[in-house]
Amino acid sequence: MKQVKFLLDEDRIPSHWYNILADLPEPMEPPLNPQTGQPVGPQDLSALFPMDLIEQEVSSERDIEIPEEVLQYYRQWRPSTLYRAHNLEKALDTPAHIYYKYEGSSPVGSHKLNTAIAQAYYNREAGIKHLSTETGAGQWGTALSLAGVAMGIDVQVFMVRISYDQKPYRRAMIETYGGKVIASPSDQTQSGRDILAAHPDSPGSLGIAISEAVEVARLRDDTNYALGSVLNHVLLHQTVIGKEALLQMEMAGEYPDVVIGCSGGGSNFAGLSFPFVGENLRNARKTRIIAVEPASCPTLTKGKYAYDYGDVAGLTPMMKMYTLGHGFVPESIHAGGLRYHGMSPIVSHLFHLGQIEAQAFAQNTCFEAGTQFAQTEGIVPAPESTHAIRSAINEALRCKEAGTGETILFNLSGHGHLDMQAYMDYNAGLLEDHEYDVGEVEHALMELPSV
Amino acid sequence: MKQVKFLLDEDRIPSHWYNILADLPEPMEPPLNPQTGQPVGPQDLSALFPMDLIEQEVSSERDIEIPEEVLQYYRQWRPSTLYRAHNLEKALDTPAHIYYKYEGSSPVGSHKLNTAIAQAYYNREAGIKHLSTETGAGQWGTALSLAGVAMGIDVQVFMVRISYDQKPYRRAMIETYGGKVIASPSDQTQSGRDILAAHPDSPGSLGIAISEAVEVARLRDDTNYALGSVLNHVLLHQTVIGKEALLQMEMAGEYPDVVIGCSGGGSNFAGLSFPFVGENLRNARKTRIIAVEPASCPTLTKGKYAYDYGDVAGLTPMMKMYTLGHGFVPESIHAGGLRYHGMSPIVSHLFHLGQIEAQAFAQNTCFEAGTQFAQTEGIVPAPESTHAIRSAINEALRCKEAGTGETILFNLSGHGHLDMQAYMDYNAGLLEDHEYDVGEVEHALMELPSV
Numbered sequence: 001m002k003q004v005k006f007l008l009d010e011d012r013i014p015s016h017w018y019n020i021l022a023d024l025p026e027p028m029e030p031p032l033n034p035q036t037g038q039p040v041g042p043q044d045l046s047a048l049f050p051m052d053l054i055e056q057e058v059s060s061e062r063d064i065e066i067p068e069e070v071l072q073y074y075r076q077w078r079p080s081t082l083y084r085a086h087n088l089e090k091a092l093d094t095p096a097h098i099y100y101k102y103e104g105s106s107p108v109g110s111h112k113l114n115t116a117i118a119q120a121y122y123n124r125e126a127g128i129k130h131l132s133t134e135t136g137a138g139q140w141g142t143a144l145s146l147a148g149v150a151m152g153i154d155v156q157v158f159m160v161r162i163s164y165d166q167k168p169y170r171r172a173m174i175e176t177y178g179g180k181v182i183a184s185p186s187d188q189t190q191s192g193r194d195i196l197a198a199h200p201d202s203p204g205s206l207g208i209a210i211s212e213a214v215e216v217a218r219l220r221d222d223t224n225y226a227l228g229s230v231l232n233h234v235l236l237h238q239t240v241i242g243k244e245a246l247l248q249m250e251m252a253g254e255y256p257d258v259v260i261g262c263s264g265g266g267s268n269f270a271g272l273s274f275p276f277v278g279e280n281l282r283n284a285r286k287t288r289i290i291a292v293e294p295a296s297c298p299t300l301t302k303g304k305y306a307y308d309y310g311d312v313a314g315l316t317p318m319m320k321m322y323t324l325g326h327g328f329v330p331e332s333i334h335a336g337g338l339r340y341h342g343m344s345p346i347v348s349h350l351f352h353l354g355q356i357e358a359q360a361f362a363q364n365t366c367f368e369a370g371t372q373f374a375q376t377e378g379i380v381p382a383p384e385s386t387h388a389i390r391s392a393i394n395e396a397l398r399c400k401e402a403g404t405g406e407t408i409l410f411n412l413s414g415h416g417h418l419d420m421q422a423y424m425d426y427n428a429g430l431l432e433d434h435e436y437d438v439g440e441v442e443h444a445l446m447e448l449p450s451v
Numbered sequence: 452m453k454q455v456k457f458l459l460d461e462d463r464i465p466s467h468w469y470n471i472l473a474d475l476p477e478p479m480e481p482p483l484n485p486q487t488g489q490p491v492g493p494q495d496l497s498a499l500f501p502m503d504l505i506e507q508e509v510s511s512e513r514d515i516e517i518p519e520e521v522l523q524y525y526r527q528w529r530p531s532t533l534y535r536a537h538n539l540e541k542a543l544d545t546p547a548h549i550y551y552k553y554e555g556s557s558p559v560g561s562h563k564l565n566t567a568i569a570q571a572y573y574n575r576e577a578g579i580k581h582l583s584t585e586t587g588a589g590q591w592g593t594a595l596s597l598a599g600v601a602m603g604i605d606v607q608v609f610m611v612r613i614s615y616d617q618k619p620y621r622r623a624m625i626e627t628y629g630g631k632v633i634a635s636p637s638d639q640t641q642s643g644r645d646i647l648a649a650h651p652d653s654p655g656s657l658g659i660a661i662s663e664a665v666e667v668a669r670l671r672d673d674t675n676y677a678l679g680s681v682l683n684h685v686l687l688h689q690t691v692i693g694k695e696a697l698l699q700m701e702m703a704g705e706y707p708d709v710v711i712g713c714s715g716g717g718s719n720f721a722g723l724s725f726p727f728v729g730e731n732l733r734n735a736r737k738t739r740i741i742a743v744e745p746a747s748c749p750t751l752t753k754g755k756y757a758y759d760y761g762d763v764a765g766l767t768p769m770m771k772m773y774t775l776g777h778g779f780v781p782e783s784i785h786a787g788g789l790r791y792h793g794m795s796p797i798v799s800h801l802f803h804l805g806q807i808e809a810q811a812f813a814q815n816t817c818f819e820a821g822t823q824f825a826q827t828e829g830i831v832p833a834p835e836s837t838h839a840i841r842s843a844i845n846e847a848l849r850c851k852e853a854g855t856g857e858t859i860l861f862n863l864s865g866h867g868h869l870d871m872q873a874y875m876d877y878n879a880g881l882l883e884d885h886e887y888d889v890g891e892v893e894h895a896l897m898e899l900p901s902v
């Protein structure tokens with residue numbers, strides 16, 4: 001009997017998240033206050049986040065305990081399954097062993113719920129009644145809405161206008177969970193009104209939606225802001241993925257030579273890979289760690305390592321990260337969750353230090369890989385996740401050519417059931433392979449804040 | 452720690468399906484050949500089905516072995532999880548214990564893959580190269596397409612025209628798995644051309660699509676037909692659900708007082724409930740077994756127990772079943788999978804014998820229940836499954852009123868990610884609560900075949 005699934009018992013859900021800050025070979029540069037240019041202190045963040053999350057943002061403890069109530073919610077879908085992709089291996093005729101950790105079995109269909117539940121919990125503990133956030137592809141807005149109803153918090157989601165119009169199913173899912181959806185740019189914030197005055201037909205962007213959500217949270221005491229990626233505490237919460245995967249690879253009797261995740265803001269990539277990076281750093285393991293991004297938004301592979309804002313309006317702290325410039329608006333590829341001008345500061349730092357690699361792929365080759373995966377393994381992957389699959393298949397084909405039986409592990413961050421328009425366009429030959437616009441990036445980089 | 456999930460190891464997937472024909476208190480009446488009016492023999496069916504499935508259709512063996520290759524595919528998602536709905540219980544403030552078996556974790560998002568894989572396997576073993584089928588809501592077409600690509604068989608799906616137009620995501624999923632989708636009625640069959648000549652704008656129906664798929668299979672030697680519900684062998688393959696649930700309820704230390712499933716053709720209902728019906732019949736258990744149908748297509752609750760065709764054109768054998776008449780076209784409710792004029796002969800027989808109960812609900816109250824379920828348990832249910840949830844919640848509220856702590860188990864047959872239009876309509880107050888049309892049913896019943 002070929003074992004295809006590696007399941008952990010509920011009581012083996014990790015009791016602690018893994019904080020990679022404790023193991024970094026060099027310290028990170030701090031975020032800076034956009035007004036003063038000085039390092040951001042807890043008080044700068046307290047208008048947006050509860051103190052528990054601010055502490056996690058800067059903690060140097062390696063293991064951070066997961067609250068019992070968060071664990072109880074995790075038990076609804078965690079531990080998530082680790083699969084061995086026997087059928088895909090057979091189709092590729094590769095000696096490589098391919099494993100994937102499937103986060104699409106969460107009720108919202110992606111990894112985002114791992115941090116949404118935790119963020120909603122800490123906010124409720126701090127007495128917060130409302131959360132505002134942004135969403136691009138819609139995965140994050142969906143997750144925070146469910147987390148909000150679980151914790152008794154109202155959730156308001158600024159949804160990038162073009163997604164709002166093109167993804168009514170996503171909107172419906174957020175609303176079914178009780179979340180309120182507002183197309184961004186909107187007339188409900190100064191940031192939104194400014195954009196609309198200049199560009200009445202603006203399709204919106206993640207950077208604009210973040211500005212709106214932050215502005216709303218700043219104005220009201222009972223309202224906080226929640227972010228679905230990029231920040232340290234968000235990546236921290238996702239490390240349950242990799243900690244489980246370590247145990248499951250042990251069950252499978254293998255250890256990965258290559259670990260792969262798609263990377264927009266960096267949270268699903270970090271969630272799977274950081275515990276393996278930690279093994280590299282602490283225990284002299286030599287696993288290759290690969291972040292995969294879209295060719296149209298190649299932050300790590302083509303961006304600049306510099307201080308930049310997280311949003312368009314410059315309301316967020318300046319962070320040292322790989323960036324294409326906060327004014328850069330990526331092409332409207334279907335992998336909306338990867339359309340972010342920057343990259344998580346920790347992921348950027350590790351890339352800068354040479355601890356991780358990066359690859360970029362155009363969308364047609366990713367959907368080709370996604371379709372092959374669907375036909376062999378059954379699961380139709382999210383457009384974002386097809387980037388990780390493309391890389392995993394390439395690595396497996398490299399092994400075939402070299403005749404080496406490496407072990408490859410990737411994160412299947414979500415299913416594509418709410419993104420079938422992308423597959424329709426791919427099947428109809430309508431997808432364009434955008435490269436990034438060099439001129440636009442150069443222009444956006446000229447507007448980096450001076451530090 | 453409150454346990455919310457009951458997981459079985461892969462090696463506890465049942466090795467055999469449960470054939471309830473072995474335990475019926477009275478034998479069933481046979482299907483009849485539509486030309487001769489005589490009982491159908493194996494040769495009548497051999498143009499459509501491989502001999503292994505024809506044998507299963509009439510077998511009197513209680514336990515029928517699941518082939519190893521089918522088991523290997525089952526391992527991709529089986530055993531499916533049994534959940535305890537603690538959050539829903541709390542929201543209802545009921546002393547009842549509510550459990551649900553979740554079949555939406557299959558790669559196609561529903562229980563349909565349990566039989567699709569088995570049917571594709573037996574057809575491939577018989578040398579069949581092509582399968583034709585119909586699909587209404589799209590769940591079945593999706594499942595058979597994936598099963599086809601797994602077994603190296605081409606799949607052609609006649610999709611009810613109105614679903615074809617309204618559910619492009621479903622179509623895209625079938626096509627991503629490599630299936631070919633044809634809107635029905637089509638110009639590719641005589642049945643389709645006849646309908647189109649009389650009704651050029653026909654929205655189609657399951658009965659019409661079945662006629663087309665059967666016609667195609669009859670004409671070609673290398674092509675068979677596959678049905679997603681109704682027939683004995685289809686229900687047989689679904690009994691893995693209930694057999695697993697028996698083991699999982701044992702893990703939970705409880706035995707259900709009530710078992711509930713939604714019922715269109717009857718396959719997910721039978722899949723969960725037949726092993727429990729078997730316990731009632733053989734071991735004098737007293738579990739109430741409830742089939743839930745839509746008020747607009749109330750086959751068991753308002754239909755007639757009589758011989759009728761399975762399709763509109765009268766190409767299928769006549770079956771003794773509860774029916775609203777093969778000419779009855781139900782209102783276009785969102786639970787497309789429940790829009791079938793008839794009911795599986797075995798389910799009909801058990802209902803006639805008083806072994807099971809039936810309930811019917813209109814769609815708004817079902818979506819209300821589905822939304823409450825989504826907000827408490829996280830999973831957005833398929834429109835069909837909301838009918839089972841409505842019944843389960845009603846039973847739990849009855850327990851609350853009576854102060855009795857009964858154990859309720861229902862089948863969550865699939866998720867609703869590809870049916871979010873239904874939730875959008877519900878949230879916008881646009882759903883109409885159709886009753887069935889008494890006059891239309893009377894008219895359709897007058898056209899029952901004379902036997």
